[in-house]
Amino acid sequence: MSIAVSTIASAVARADDAMRGLEQVLNDADAKLGDGDTGGMLARVIGKMAEVDLTSAADPGVALMQLAKAATIATGSSLGTLFATGLLAAGREAKGRETIVAGDLSGLVATARDAMIARGGAALGDKTVLDSLDAVAEALKGVKTPGEAAKAAAKAAADALDAFRNRPNRIGRARMFGDQTIGIDDPGMLAIKELSAALAG
């Protein structure tokens, strides 16, 4: 079973729906350390992505690149730009392949993760969205079907959030709060957990 442009379009639509319930949750999580706009920002970014008509996209890679371009219109925040960076990198890697299969997903998530590390300068272990993606890339190794992939990703993202909760944030604005961030969920990691849970249905 493969992942087509239409699979990507329906995943974006589901994420867009899920953001209606998540926006406030993520804003509240961000307000503990930052300015409380993570939910609103992601809702804008995913909303813009949902407006894109992907039917003319030649292949899944091109679709991901079109989504990345849409995301860049809606954000000036670091998390939003990183998100678009990851989509663009994965799209560039997949471009030209008519379909992608579940077994390709681990590599594509890893590509996104590495591009985001290069762009943002954060490292694994800093308690950011990168740690969630790293866990997801690992969990996706060897999955056989898109359904299996969605479940594995959701579990990995939830486990990563739990594993990092009692560690300090080491980068960005949250870093200034040092050990006060222990016990507090990183809003970006929380977003990955909730969105992947929504996609796994």
Next chain:
Amino acid sequence: MKKLMNKPSGFVDEMLEGLVAANPSLALSGETGRVVHRAKPIRSGKVGVVSGGGSGHLPLFTGYVGEGLLDSCSIGNVFEGPTVGSCMEAIRIANGSQGVLRLYGNYGGDRMNFDMAGEMLEDEGIRTTTVVGNDDVASAGPAERHKRRGVAGIIYAYKAAGALAETGADLDAVTAIAQKTVDRTRTIGVALSPCQVPGSDKPSFTLGENEIEMGMGIHGEPGIWRDTLREADAIADEMIERLLADKPEGAGQRASILVNSLGATPLEELFILYRRARGKLEAAGIEIVQPLVGHYATSMEMAGASISLCFVDEEIEALLAAPAHCPFWTVSA
């Protein structure tokens, strides 16, 4: 803090609408509505010079769009980076087929967004280069100059790169002069009272009634020391001493000086600082060329001042003196 505004959410867009309405040489466009550019389209064959950053610093950044200066500018919300999309639009508008220099202050978010915009535009065949302003000597030591933030001194790089671009120089030459000007510019600020982001319920930072902070950043980033207010001459002396202690490699005995208000500090106080700074520089054997005193890079109602020195060589000095015109800075031939 009292502000003349309507809804905080409209603060930036309404400000931009007024800015371009008051200055017919400027135009506002783009899908994002956050790109200010020259009303006249770029001359084909001219290298474009683009900047951008958060709102709340006028005349920086959008106010420097004009002949002999910037071609276009992307602008974000107050103290937030411009979106990648607006950076892309600003670069496209400034592209006269000879490539575009991205010239902006050294902040993580701005770097990410301009880098990503440039990468995406490679697909459209637009060549871009980057120079980041990092003149704030208080934000990192000389060995870590690449980590320093960009503040008021970036206007010297705007002026030099903008003037050279008008002569028809190519992208490599325009990039090189911007880099050389950044490398020869140093700034230090002193904060007297804070500012507040529209819609926020508290100031961006706090300072005691009689307290000042030497070296504080334009968004309230921590500086070098915080202590009670002292006389203007003592403050000017320390600022000049710190700048001269950080004199760039290859600097000669000629420098332009910019005494800049952070917003609320009046011209009267700037001239009191300038008077002392000038004497101190002359005593150090430095000849001042083209002094600038006024509001060039602010943080809304923040009180305080910054002093920048641009150690000129013949090339930079000539470019600073070349004609230029934007709403807040005119140099006549």
